[in-house]
Amino acid sequence: MVTSGSPSESPRGAPSNIDAFALFEALTGHKIDRRSIPSRTMSEDYEVLGNDGDDRPPLGQEPSPDEPPKDVFIGAINPYALVEAMIGHRLDRRALSTARILADVLQTDYEELFDMKHDSVLFAGLKLNEDNRQAEEIPEKEIQILEERDLVTPDLSRVKKLDDLEKIGLKELGDVRIKIAHMQNGKLRLVLDGQSLGKTVSNREVTETINDLALPFRHGKENQPWSPPNGSWRDMNDILSRGFPRRPMMDGPPFAMHGGLHQFREQYQHRFDDPTQGASSDSWLIAAIFSVFWANPAMINRSTRMTMTGPMDRARRTLSVRFHDKGGRNNADTDTVEVDYMIPVNNSTDMPIYARSSDGCEAWPALYEKAFIKWMTRTEDRSRVDMTQAHNGDPIKAMAQINGREPRYYFTDRHSGPELVGIVRSCSVNRRTISPMAAWTHATGDMFRGSNLVANHAYSVLGWVSEGQENNQYIIIRNPWGVTEPRGLTSYPGLLDRVEPEFWPPAALLDRDGVFSVEVQAFKKYFACIGVAK
Template sequence: MVTYRNLRQDETLDPYDIVEALTGRKLPRPSSSLPSRSRPTSEGYDDLSDIRASAQAKQEGPKPDPQPEDLSVGCINPFALAENMVGHKIDRHSVTAVHVLQDTLQTDYEELFDMKHHSVLYAGLKLNEKECKAERLEEGEMKILNEKDLVTPDLSRLSKLGDLEEVGMKEIGNLRIKRAGIMNNKLHLILHANDVARTVCNREVTRTMNDFCLPFRREEREKESFTPPNSSWRDARDVLIMRNMRRSLVSEYNTHFDFRTRSREFHDMREFGHMRKFDDPIQGAMGNSWFVAALFSVFWSDPAMINRNTNLHHHMMRIDFEDHENRFRVKFHDKGGRNNNKTDTVEVDYNVPVNNSSEDFVYCRSSDGLAIWPSLYEKAFAKWIRGGNGDQPNKLDHSYYEEDFVDITEIYQGDPVKAMAQINGREPEYYFTSRHSANDLIGLVRMCSVNRRTICPMVAFTYATGRGMYRGCNLVANHAYSVLGWSSVGQGEKQYIIIRNPWGVTEPQGLTSYGGVLTRVEPEYWHPASLCDREGVMAIEVGAFKEYFACLGVTK
């Protein structure tokens, strides 16, 4: 239904506003156009963009760019990795999480999210500075650090700058200064220690980090049966049942001591429709943001494409059924290149890696912790690609009834646009932002949306590095995001693209800031936000989107 704002007697409909609302593009206006104070704002015509008018038949939007031969998009989720390393949950809403990440990952927070700093979040990848993109490292290029490698020199006896040479810091005059300041006539310097104090990076990681995030197995025993550190393969349904039981016990305890309050809260939640199950996929402790973002994009635009039948009810009731029914089935489609195989339906059991301390899934999980299909999709995809490139024979073992400990880390980097096509069987289209205008990009999102929500799966990924742009976990270099739709409500002529970080995290306000980005999107601003877990959901102005993001992709 199209609605129009009531006009004053001295106002008239501006045809430019109508056409811009229909096409999602700005039009050049002649000088004879109505003055701005007499033109109605385009805000009242946003719904017109959902109508396939005849004008769109002549203007199909931008043409897709050629499909790239090889993409290595992916950034490790620092929160999931740190939580698995320390064995307990981190309060992601607190600023103190920054200190936990810095200490656990041995890297300053502002240097974690850009490949130019050689961050450990890009373990297994290297920066191609000429083309500003990430490339895979071979196993021989990676080094496993031990305790001896990370030992630092004794600095307690230093009394003057010249003493730094005695601990191995040569050519002091050439040391790079990270930060400098004067306070109370004292000069405070933070210098880069170079090779004197080694730390983890994209090429050098500890064995624990390697075993969590990378498929580089140095021993034959590790290659035969992959299990992450401090983890066990457990039936995801049993983990979920125990988790629900603990939550129920806590809920009953609270209800017993505060029945009136708890009952009123429960009634209010039901009345306002907040009793929802947010099973949005959240990335785990490796760099497969490309796959998790693609999985959520397909789920968001067409939930019926995703198999979420996990036989949980039968399992809870302990109902016996045939062995072949005790499997999770997913169909993936051949789209060529790396991380691919021939079109096939893959079956996996329900065992996934679970951290022994936190009892949380090591890798992909749902945002509410009450669904297991994201974990099973990730495992099934890793099993599907084990045959290698699409032009090689399929090496999948079709003995589906054998226990299968799939090395999930084999999908630590890849192509998010192609991944959507591998999930839903459609054709991928790539639109590199350097080749298209900001108006073309927002127009493409609007053409693929109904009621401001995408009906065709869309993803976007950032550049591998930037001019100081990527300094926090809201916008991350070489990282894939789901594109959920668009908005212009309350923003005048500004138009925003709605994106979701697969980490499911939005930074606390004031920690970092980005021009043109609205964090923590709420339903009051963008109504479809009420249909998903809003952590990690942001609105980015289309001009900023073109600056931060390298490519926008869609499957049709």
């Protein structure tokens, strides 16, 4: 029996028991509040066995992996981080009003942001192949940079009749798509597609700001050092230490007013450093990093070292990370790369523009993202890396590039629901994955009407849960945006948001924003592929 009490002495004089708290902290890298642990009388959960009529492989035999895909172009820009970088202040990601801000700044109706069929700017640089519901890259020459005059709309104050719309540029009025038709009090209210009257940003047409923030296309600036708009390269140590009193990245009172650094650490030792995607489209990479971290925190190197650099021998912290050659795009020879703490920071908010930890207090997620991009692009400079080069990719292969294992792919249209949840269960202990898993969604579908589920987007797979019977099983996933859509905007059949420890006990170990449970049949509908690196 593993206990947390005083160790008893064995006949040879050595302690016979392991401190369970210390072991947990060593394995996960998180401090635990020993006072909050429930007593040992806590009831056990037992799963109900299913019937013998399912169509899974024979007992003891795992489904065979599918042939690895040749090209995977998964990636959706995080709209919250993108808009924050564009407007220079933070958003309340839990407020219903934020949806209106996203729609206004990105010039796209909120319900059309998250599906590739609407040519959403969140998929800038990618186009939809409608035949196979997959994304393809758009050549750089087809990306247009919009100027202010392109976005100007005509004066509508003098429009009195439908014919007047044609006079100001709405051509072929009879063929214009009607988005909404509503009859109220004898008046017909219409919302028409008015793209011919004025341009908006899209997957092919972006402003220079969006291009420089999220796309790898430099448009004549190839030989210039890259820096994001309203951003500068700054030492993350300085940002974190200066940010504590001002608290730009955390909630709650400043530690300087409440007992100093010791009490601050006590207050925040239970917060989480889960990697969160920034103002880029590298959801495939952030989901992969989190999946490896979640399955085995010891695989992630969070230990930096001091080096002496520069003519004055100034001390600087660096992080070394080893990545593994797995072939194809976004890849390089197996090698260890070193990066320093210089990251792109928004000049207005002092926030990292790209990957950050969910609590804003840890540097390693930003450094891992930077190190991977440096490795795959073979950049020599350990300080400055073009963070937009991880524009799209393969989250399952990325997990293998991080942990050195082999990627295995399972396409949902080739496997039954019980098979899919069986794959997750075979990679889990106590309903939590111990081999990193990730999945990506189809590029289009009627179900993508809000940020809880996003088309052509990568998710970490965290485990599974069963609600009383075999045919009511859920796969637990996490959106790398770290955002759970406010209640009241949309709803999804087969999806439960706000996953709490009472429903799924491992939820106590992570920041639950962005974590969902998807019933396995709904998972087959929403997701195109699930995979593991082991």
